[in-house]
Amino acid sequence: MTRIEGADALEELGPVVSRHVVDHRKRWVNAGWALLIAVPSGWLGVWGVSATGDGSPGGNKAIGLLLGLALGAVAIAVTQITRAVRGEPGEYFEVRQRGLVHGSRRGVAGWSWDRVTSLRVEGDAVNSLATRLGNGYRIVISLEDGRQLRADGLTGGAADLGRALLTRCTHVALVPRVPWYGRTAGGLLLAGAAACAAAVAAQILYIADHPDKEHKVSTALGMAVVSSEPGISDTGYAFLAIGILVCAVAAVSFVIAFARGRAYR
DSSP: OOSEESHHHHGGGOSEEEEEEBOHHHHHHHHHHHHHHHHHHHHHHHHHHHOOSOOOHHHHHHHHHHHHHHHHHHHHHHHHHHHHHHSOTTOEEEEETTEEEEEETTEEEEEEGGGEEEEEEEEOOOSHHHHHHTOSEEEEEEETTSOEEEEETTBTTHHHHHHHHHHHOTTSOOOOOOOHHHHSOHHHHHHHHHHHHHHHHHHHHHHHTSOOEEEEEEOTTSOEEEEEEOSSOHHHHHHHHHHHHHHHHHHHHHHHHHHHHGGGO
């Protein structure tokens, strides 16, 4: 049998060496915090766009930063909610003497170590935020029956689970995963950075070429009334600020990806 089910059958895999519980609750907490950031910052950004009155360049930049912060927080919330919904309630992994057990409220199944056909263990935690979101560690286990099991940094003792798998699955050739920036041609990354930099310059030049205009109107009494007409609306400033921010971040990201990807080429 490639898959073992039932309490009695699982005893064939031997005693429990370690147990690793997946903390899906923390994903919901992460999503809640992200939404708490996204809602007020997004509301303030939209309110700033729709507010009447002449907008200063500093104010427009602040609006762009608020909207960008809201979009980033929404992206984090959606990712965390998706992973929480996709996960199984009460999910856990057990390393046993002669195999691996994966269980949840939906059921329990086990496999002997020789049924593991592919193993990927990645540990690339770079900051506390990645660790908090569960992105600092990732394990993908492929089994003979076609099933795939996944664990990340929100699995209790994820690093210990990874070491146990590497120790017991020596028959599996561990092929390191090449990140996307290692698979992408360096020229394309530099071209993307150049395109983003050009987009930033174009937006800045557009703002410079559309200054506010003054109009003088003579009244019947011979008095001159000066009125100001904005070259770019407040909404336009907000969208340009967001565009400049996004393109600048993308350009820097492409350059960093090119530098990090050189080790894989």
